[in-house]
Amino acid sequence: MANPTVLVETPSAHEKEKEREKGNGRGSDFSELSRRITDAGLLRRRPLYYTVRFGAVALALTGVVAAFVVLGDSWSQLAVAVASAVVFGQLGLAAHDLAHRQVFSRRRPSEAGGLLVANLLLGMSYGWWMNKHTRHHANPNHEEKDPDVSPDILVWSRRQASRATGLPRFIGKHQAALFFPLLTLEGLNLSFSSFKALRSPSMKRPVLEGTLLVAHFVLYFGGLFTVLSPGRALAFVAVHQGLFGIYLGSVFAPNHKGMPMIEEGTRLDFLRRQVLTSRNVRGGAFIDAFMGGLNYQIEHHLFPSMPTPALARAQVITERYCAELGVPYHQTGLLASHREALRHMRSVGEPLRDAR
Secondary structure: OOOOOOOOOOHHHHHHHHHHHHHOOOOOHHHHHHHHHHHOOOOOOOHHHHHHHHHHHHHHHHHHHHHHHHHOOOOOHHHHHHHHHHHHHHHHHHHHHHHOOOOOOOHHHHHHHHHHHHHHHHOOOHHHHHHHHHHHHHOOOEOOOOHHHOOOOOOOOHHHHHHOOHHHHHHHOOHHHHHHHHHOOHHHHHHHHHHHHOOOOOOOOHHHHHHHHHHHHHHHHHHHHHHOOHHHHHHHHHHHHHHHHHHHHHHHHHHHOOOOOEOOOOOOOHHHHHHHOOOEEOOHHHHHHHHOOOOOHHHHHHOOOOOHHHHHHHHHHHHHHHHHHOOOOOEEOHHHHHHHHHHHHHHHOHHHHHOO
């Protein structure tokens, strides 16, 4: 299993990919794109950007905690729960950028920041998520190798639907309609999976990560049940965690869901494997902030360590280059991206509905 502290698609991995392609006598289409991106200076660190962005998120987190304390035992706390869901979503995006070494070039500060943001502030294991996300980046939308499209509850291809049993078979029949309701559980699922992963041999620092996770939930539930009555505390958790899950799903689902799935044995070079399975989302400054730059999913998969503010310029270069090569490059609006994803989910679930 991959080392959870090293991303597969780092620049060194890109070099290995290019060498493999050269060894096959094909040259590397990616190497030319990489040269253009490097010449444009788009891989340089942006410390000022991340200082301002992370500072704003920290200020927002401080604000919701202060509002929670000031409001006391009141149903007005549900408004704080809504705001907290947005802040948690931004913390998740910050942890993502730290994990990809977009903020720091060195492993130690990246890992320290990731553990602080993911484990302590979010209640999600940094090591577990890194392992999972590394495998996703290496083989996006691969039926056998991408953990993000494994048929745990939902099915992502007709092949998976034909093999589905138990819960995936039951839910898969109506998974498009159930997708957003299921997302309300995603925040809790991330925490549950994190605790479960502490026993995995791939976890590098299980004691440290477990301690930080426990500290998160002691502070979280301790604060809620100290300030709020039990009913209001449970209502806060439901609103906060439910909207947090929907926020995460709204950011990550448009990136690959509904794009081509890769079956075992399919051979694609690095550039085509990343471009053909990814979707960009248009929308300007608001979408950039809402999705934390992940709306430039194609460029992010090609250059995972590229700082977020450079992705917009990289998008122009990448789209033009793909046009030169004749490689399909897909981008659409946010609502249209969700329609495409839901349409795909309904389509792949059709064999399960017909089998009734």
